[in-house]
Amino acid sequence: xxxxxxxxxxxxxxxxxxxxxxxxxxxxxxxxxxxxxxxxxxxxxxxxxxxxxxxxxxxxxxxxxxxxxxxxxxxxxxxxxxxxxxxxxxxxxxxxxxxxxxxxxxxxxxxxxxxxxxxxxxxxxxxxxxxxxxxxxxxxxxxxxxxxxxxxxxxxxxxxxxxxxxxxxxxxxxxxxxxxxxxxxxxxxxxxxxxxxxxxxxxxxxxxxxxxxxxxxxxxxxxxxxxxxxxxxxxxxxxxxxxxxxxxxxxxxxxxxxxxxxxxxxxxxxxxxxxxxxxxxxxxxxxxxxxxxxxxxxxxxxxxxxxxxxxxxxxxxxxxxxxxxxxxxxxxxxxxxxxxxxxxxxxxxxxxxxxxxxxxxxxxxxxxxxxxxxxxxxxxxxxxxxxxxxxxxxxxxxxxxxxxxxxxxxxxxxxxxxxxxxxxxxxxxxxxxxxxxxxxxxxxxxxxxxxxxxxxxxxxxxxxxxxxxxxxxxxxxxxxxxxxxxxxxxxxxxxxxxxxxxxxxxxxxxxxxxxxxxxxxxxxxxxxxxxxxxxxxxxxxxxxxxxxxxxxxxxxxxxxxxxxxxxxxxx
Amino acid sequence: xxxxxxxxxxxxxxxxxxxxxxxxxxxxxxxxxxxxxxxxxxxxxxxxxxxxxxxxxxxxxxxxxxxxxxxxxxxxxxxxxxxxxxxxxxxxxxxxxxxxxxxxxxxxxxxxxxxxxxxxxxxxxxxxxxxxxxxxxxxxxxxxxxxxxxxxxxxxxxxxxxxxxxxxxxxxxxxxxxxxxxxxxxxxxxxxxxxxxxxxxxxxxxxxxxxxxxxxxxxxxxxxxxxxxxxxxxxxxxxxxxxxxxxxxxxxxxxxxxxxxxxxxxxxxxxxx
Numbered sequence: 001x002x003x004x005x006x007x008x009x010x011x012x013x014x015x016x017x018x019x020x021x022x023x024x025x026x027x028x029x030x031x032x033x034x035x036x037x038x039x040x041x042x043x044x045x046x047x048x049x050x051x052x053x054x055x056x057x058x059x060x061x062x063x064x065x066x067x068x069x070x071x072x073x074x075x076x077x078x079x080x081x082x083x084x085x086x087x088x089x090x091x092x093x094x095x096x097x098x099x100x101x102x103x104x105x106x107x108x109x110x111x112x113x114x115x116x117x118x119x120x121x122x123x124x125x126x127x128x129x130x131x132x133x134x135x136x137x138x139x140x141x142x143x144x145x146x147x148x149x150x151x152x153x154x155x156x157x158x159x160x161x162x163x164x165x166x167x168x169x170x171x172x173x174x175x176x177x178x179x180x181x182x183x184x185x186x187x188x189x190x191x192x193x194x195x196x197x198x199x200x201x202x203x204x205x206x207x208x209x210x211x212x213x214x215x216x217x218x219x220x221x222x223x224x225x226x227x228x229x230x231x232x233x234x235x236x237x238x239x240x241x242x243x244x245x246x247x248x249x250x251x252x253x254x255x256x257x258x259x260x261x262x263x264x265x266x267x268x269x270x271x272x273x274x275x276x277x278x279x280x281x282x283x284x285x286x287x288x289x290x291x292x293x294x295x296x297x298x299x300x301x302x303x304x305x306x307x308x309x310x311x312x313x314x315x316x317x318x319x320x321x322x323x324x325x326x327x328x329x330x331x332x333x334x335x336x337x338x339x340x341x342x343x344x345x346x347x348x349x350x351x352x353x354x355x356x357x358x359x360x361x362x363x364x365x366x367x368x369x370x371x372x373x374x375x376x377x378x379x380x381x382x383x384x385x386x387x388x389x390x391x392x393x394x395x396x397x398x399x400x401x402x403x404x405x406x407x408x409x410x411x412x413x414x415x416x417x418x419x420x421x422x423x424x425x426x427x428x429x430x431x432x433x434x435x436x437x438x439x440x441x442x443x444x445x446x447x448x449x450x451x452x453x454x455x456x457x458x459x460x461x462x463x464x465x466x467x468x469x470x471x472x473x474x475x476x477x478x479x480x481x482x483x484x485x486x487x488x489x490x491x492x493x494x495x496x497x498x499x500x501x502x503x504x505x506x507x508x509x510x511x512x513x514x515x516x517x518x519x520x521x522x523x524x525x526x527x528x529x530x531x532x533x534x535x536x537x538x539x540x541x542x543x544x545x546x547x548x549x550x551x552x553x554x555x556x557x558x559x560x561x562x563x564x565x566x567x568x569x570x571x
Numbered sequence: 572x573x574x575x576x577x578x579x580x581x582x583x584x585x586x587x588x589x590x591x592x593x594x595x596x597x598x599x600x601x602x603x604x605x606x607x608x609x610x611x612x613x614x615x616x617x618x619x620x621x622x623x624x625x626x627x628x629x630x631x632x633x634x635x636x637x638x639x640x641x642x643x644x645x646x647x648x649x650x651x652x653x654x655x656x657x658x659x660x661x662x663x664x665x666x667x668x669x670x671x672x673x674x675x676x677x678x679x680x681x682x683x684x685x686x687x688x689x690x691x692x693x694x695x696x697x698x699x700x701x702x703x704x705x706x707x708x709x710x711x712x713x714x715x716x717x718x719x720x721x722x723x724x725x726x727x728x729x730x731x732x733x734x735x736x737x738x739x740x741x742x743x744x745x746x747x748x749x750x751x752x753x754x755x756x757x758x759x760x761x762x763x764x765x766x767x768x769x770x771x772x773x774x775x776x777x778x779x780x781x782x783x784x785x786x787x788x789x790x791x792x793x794x795x796x797x798x799x800x801x802x803x804x805x806x807x808x809x810x811x812x813x814x815x816x817x818x819x820x821x822x823x824x825x826x827x828x829x830x831x832x833x834x835x836x837x838x839x840x841x842x843x844x
Contacts, residue, residue, distance in 0.1 A: 224704060248708040352841070412721040423715050425738075450742070452716070452735045512731055513716035 026411045027165035027194045028155055029202075029403025032144065034094040034235030034262060035369065037061045037073070038400040039155050042408035042420070047401045050158050058396060059151075062091035063143045065129040065136055074150035085113045085292020087130030087285065090143045094171070095235045095262060097140040097185070098178030101125040105258050108266060111280055113292040122549040130288065141185045148189035166191050167407040169199045169399045171236035172256025172429045175475050175485040176517060177541050194410050196515070198429060200229040200240035201251050202402030203367055203393070205424045207242065208249040209405055210392065213419060215246075226252075226356055227363040227390070230347060230380050231399065232370035234261040239346045241354035241361075247422045253354035253448045254429040255346045261302075261370050264336050268298045271335045272313060272323055279321075290317040297323070305329050306372045333375045344379055353448045358383065363390040371395040426451045432509055432517065434459075435472040435481045436564045444509045447477065451515065456508035459564040465497040469505060470554070470562035471521050473540055486551055488542030491562065492521050494533040502526060504567060517541075652676060654726075666691055669733055670713045676722075677714055677729040685757055686740035696754060696812050700745050707741040710734075747804075748830050751811050755827065760820045762827050773829065780836050790844055797840045800833045807833070 028041045028050075036058045039050045049057045052074055060073035065088050092112060099106050101118035106125045109116045115135055117126040128135035155163050170182060179196055186193045197205075207227050224245035231238045238256040242249045269276055273294060280291045297315035304311040310328035317323065333340070351358065366389045370376050381387060394401075409420050427450050433443035436459055444455045461469065469492050476484025495503050508520040522535040543550060651658055652671035659668045667684045670677055687694045690706050712718070714737060716730040743749045752762045768774050780796070787793045807829045814822035 243704070245705060245708055246712065248712050250704075250708065410717065410720060421712075423712055423717060425711055425715065450738045452731055452738070454735065513734065 025161060025163070025165060026413055027167050027407035028159075028163060029169075029400050029405070029407045030148075030151065030166050031169045031199070031202075031400035031403060032094060032147075033061060033233050033369070034092055034260060035061060035233070036396070037147070037151065038397065039151060040397070040400045040404035041155075041159065042404050042413065045415075045419075047404045049397060049400065050155055052154050060091075061093065061147060062089050063146045064089040065131045065138070067132065070146050072147040072150045074147065074154050085289065085295065087114055087283075087288040090114050090127065090129050090138060092235065092262065093140040093144045093147070095258070096125070096127065097144065098175065098181040099125070108263070111266070111269070111277060111291060113288045113295065115283055122552070130285070133285070141181060141188065144182075144185045145188035148186060148191060152189060152191060164190070164192050165194045165407070165411065167195045167197060167202075167403045167410065168193055169202045169403050170196050171258075172198045172200065172238040172240070172254045173236060173258055175430065176432075176487055177475075177485055177543070179515075180541055195406060197403055197406055197424075198238065198240070198254060198256070198426075199233075199236075199368075199399045200231045200238045200254065201242070201249075201424055201426060202400075202406060203229045203231060203365060203398045204240055204242035204244070204249045204251060204402070205405055205409075205422060206393065206398055206402040207363070207365060207390075208244040208247055208422055208424070209419060211244050212247045212422065216418065225362040226360055227365055228347070228351070228356075228361050228384075229365045229367070230343075230371075231368040232260055232343065232376060233368040234370075236260050237343055237346060237368075237370075239350040241350055241356050247418075249422070249424045250450070251425060251427045252356065253350045254427055255350040255353065256429060257342060257346055259339050259342055260368075263339055264302060264332075264370070264373075265295070265298055267335050267339070268302060268327075268332065269294055271331075272298060272325060272327075273317075273321075286318060290319070290321065293317050294323070301327060302332065302373075305332050306374060329374070336375075340375055340379055343376065344383065347380065347383055358385065361387075365390045365393060365398070367393060367395040367398040369396065426515070428453065428511060430475045431477060432473065432475050432487070432511075434507055434519075434564075435474060436566055438560075438563070439480055439482070441474050441476070441478060441481045441484050442566060444507065445511065449511075451511050452513045454508065454510040456506055458567040459505045459507060460501050460567040461495065461498075461503055461505070462500055462560065462563050462565050464500050466500065466503075466562075467495045467497060468493045468562055469495065469564050470558065471507060471519065471538075471564075472551070472554075473519055482551070486543060487517070487540045488519075488538070489554070490519075490521075490536060490538045490542065492523065492533070492536055495523050496525055496532050498525065501565075501567070503532070505564060650681075653679060669710065669737075677719065677726050677733055679729050680732045680736055686744055686753060689737060689740045690744060692744075694754065694757065696747070696751060696808070696815065698744065698750070700747075703741060703745055707737060710737045747808055748827070748834050751808070751815075751823075751827050751830065754815065755820065755823060758820070760824065762824055768828070768832075770825075773832070777832055784836060784839055784843070787840075787843070793840050793844050797837060797844075800837045800840070804830060804833050804837070 026042055028039055029047075031038050037060075038058055040047050041050065042048075051057050052059055063070050063072040092109060095105055096109060096116070100122045101124065102120050102122050106116065106118055110118070114130065115126065115128040124139065126137065127139060128137045130136075152163050166186065168182065168186065170179060174182070182196065183193050204227065207229070211225055224243055226241065226243050229238075229240045229242065231240075235258065236256060237259045238254070240254050241252040243252055244250070273279070276291075276294065280287045293315055294317055297313055301311045301313050305327070310326055313323055313325050313327055315323050361384060364380060364384050364387055366377060366380050372395070377389065381389060405420070405422065406424070408415075409422055413420055415421070427448045428445055429447060431443035431447045432445045433441050436442045442457065444457050445453055449455075459469075470489060471492065472481065472489045473487045474481050474484040475487050478484045492505065495505070502525070504524045504526065506522050506524065510518045510520065517540040518537055519540055520535055520537045523532040525532050650668050652674060654676040655671060655674035657671055657673040659671070667688050668678055668681070669684075669689070685694070689710070690703060692698055711734060714730055714733040716727060716734055719727050719730045722730075743753045755762050768777070780800075783796055784793075787796060807826045811823055811826035811830065814820070814826055
């Protein structure tokens with residue numbers, strides 16, 4: 001196999017809005033799942049999924065490090081579950097990307113059969129693959145980039161043209177920091193992200209297309225239809241409510257959380273071998289193998305429980321450690337009770353945010369790898385009073401197909417039948433705001449705001465003659481800033497000397513249709529028409545690594561000296 | 572008519588990101604918008620260059636100004652497409668000119684077109700909110716920035732502004748409360764939702780309801796409060812309409828304030844349910 005070096009493209013290339021005016025190609029749709037990946041493209045009349053040389057549409061998301069070139073799940077010739085588990089193979093990149101070592105998701109990843117180490121100080125975790133008995137450090141970005149290079153080569157070979165533009169699906173709960181990481185990863189693989197689509201919104205677009213086709217063929221009513229999309233894969237659970245009419249889909253609400261098949265698997269592994277965490281702490285070759293074996297056996301058992309009510313788990317983990325147990329479906333459901341409850345609460349939250357009643361929902365769409373689990377299907381249909389889920393979408397392919405349709409729409413392709421006459425109006429999945437009133441998070445743009453969006457709030461100083469203020473931008477749902485992701489910060493200087501509470505510091509947040517977030521800050525003294533200092537405009541996120549650290553350092557150095565409070569309007 | 576004072580908040584300086592030094596002179600005495608009986612001019616940033624929209628950031632203080640006009644009279648003779656110079660066709664002139672049908676080109680934002688006009692509605696409180704969504708989607712299908720990738724930078728900026736404005740219009744008109752506040756704003760009356768309550772009667776009522784909500788444990792009690800609140804909302808929105816029609820803006824403000832509180836209670840109850 002020819003060597004495929006990955007290249008680092010500059011950031012400006014990844015943003016390249018200017019280039020979008022002349023598209024040489026139809027952007028392809030890519031769905032990088034925690035466990036599996038797929039690629040699809042609009043072939044002129046419909047969406048077509050691309051297959052690798054082994055005729056697979058779904059490719060495992062992993063990269064195996066070797067002495068020479070690493071190889072990923074797209075191209076490797078030999079495929080056996082157990083090869084994944086020699087310590088040299090890194091997977092679950094999507095769960096690990098853009099997270100610091102204080103993140104609970106990183107902590108939960110410590111029993112993966114490769115090295116994930118944390119120092120719990122808010123920096124990148126130490127991730128490494130075992131190659132010839134030596135730990136070779138890597139990052140989720142590097143692993144994903146290697147994988148994407150393979151994916152790209154495969155697509156180029158099949159479509160017989162160079163591939164540059166892609167539409168990529170992402171989990172709803174990804175922070176903007178994580179999105180930046182994903183974009184950079186794509187740039188490393190020489191790919192330009194035309195659009196990042198939250199997974200259920202890609203499904204919503206596909207649903208919109210179905211409705212459009214149905215109304216063309218006069219089988220549909222052509223009036224507005226509301227659908228709830230529940231998408232649970234290996235790493236993430238996402239929910240969306242969409243209202244579609246005439247090819248236009250308005251995303252009314254989004255909700256997402258980091259729970260998926262991986263968590264079900266972890267819980268089951270703990271159940272089958274309660275002290276697995278401590279047993280596998282050492283990450284020696286033997287332990288990694290045992291961990292791997294347990295993982296494969298548990299995964300098989302969960303898969304079988306989707307079609308049968310009980311399953312025999314019989315696995316020899318080595319060193320006299322054997323598991324021989326019959327597990328039935330109720331046990332599996334009981335072990336994962338909390339996770340299923342969380343799924344329910346996401347759906348309910350999403351309906352509430354969308355201001356949609358259960359009765360108003362025309363279609364319930366259940367997709368993602370976990371949709372095969374009977375309990376998952378039941379919990380969704382129970383909320384909708386036993387309503388039959390929407391048929392006509394392949395649960396594993398819906399997201400990538402939606403991404404491919406979006407790729408064609410965004411590339412300006414027209415379809416003679418109007419099947420690409422589509423539009424998705426997106427909403428912001430997470431609230432964005434700044435730190436003010438002490439350690440509180442003051443959202444400026446609430447979650448589920450239609451994009452493009454702009455909001456502003458007036459703040460003021462907390463000290464007399466305060467001439468500088470720190471604008472700390474966060475994203476999330478927590479009331480306190482530390483519960484949210486820090487996206488960046490900047491300082492406004494040159495505030496005219498005045499008693500506290502007098503200067504009006506106007507902070508404005510703007511998200512354009514391309515989902516670019518800008519934060520503007522200006523200062524006005526009461527009675528003046530002109531801003532006291534030039535307006536600062538900063539594109540977010542600005543922080544790169546270790547933002548947990550950085551917030552603490554800022555706090556240590558400046559305390560409350562640069563703080564702000566919201567300005568109460570005088571009656 | 573009393574002297575009009577125009578005060579500009581900081582927000583509109585903030586909008587001016589792409590064109591901080593480019594000003595254009597906008598004549599407010601144009602036939603589209605009657606702010607004052609005598610022509611006067613004000614310098615505001617060039618709309619065309621800016622990525623942002625301005626409406627709502629210019630605050631008009633002073634008494635009622637008659638800027639509500641029926642949609643048909645909207646088109647002044649000088650509105651032409653910036654791109655192809657076409658005059659809106661007969662069918663178009665019924666609707667506000669946001670989009671040119673002859674060259675399929677998005678027009679720059681015209682802030683004299685109010686939210687009601689965008690939706691082809693008469694400026695009144697009682698509208699069928701259900702019908703808004705269809706019109707909203709029709710506009711987005713013409714104006715959304717996602718659909719103009721291949722067009723010029725200029726038109727992409729128009730798309731961003733127009734689309735954002737239609738979103739604002741839609742979300743404002745959809746909810747009765749924000750619709751009412753917007754109507755007041757069009758008539759030059761600012762309503763501050765955050766204003767502290769000074770009416771002791773209302774204050775006592777609010778406290779009482781708060782307590783009720785806190786103590787309510789079952790859905791039956793909550794539903795009871797909910798229907799009570801909805802009833803009150805209805806009463807006060809009728810009061811608002813009456814006050815507004817008779818141009819009693821103080822009374823209208825009071826109604827809005829009450830509606831604000833009741834809607835908050837409704838939100839709280841729904842969350843608990």
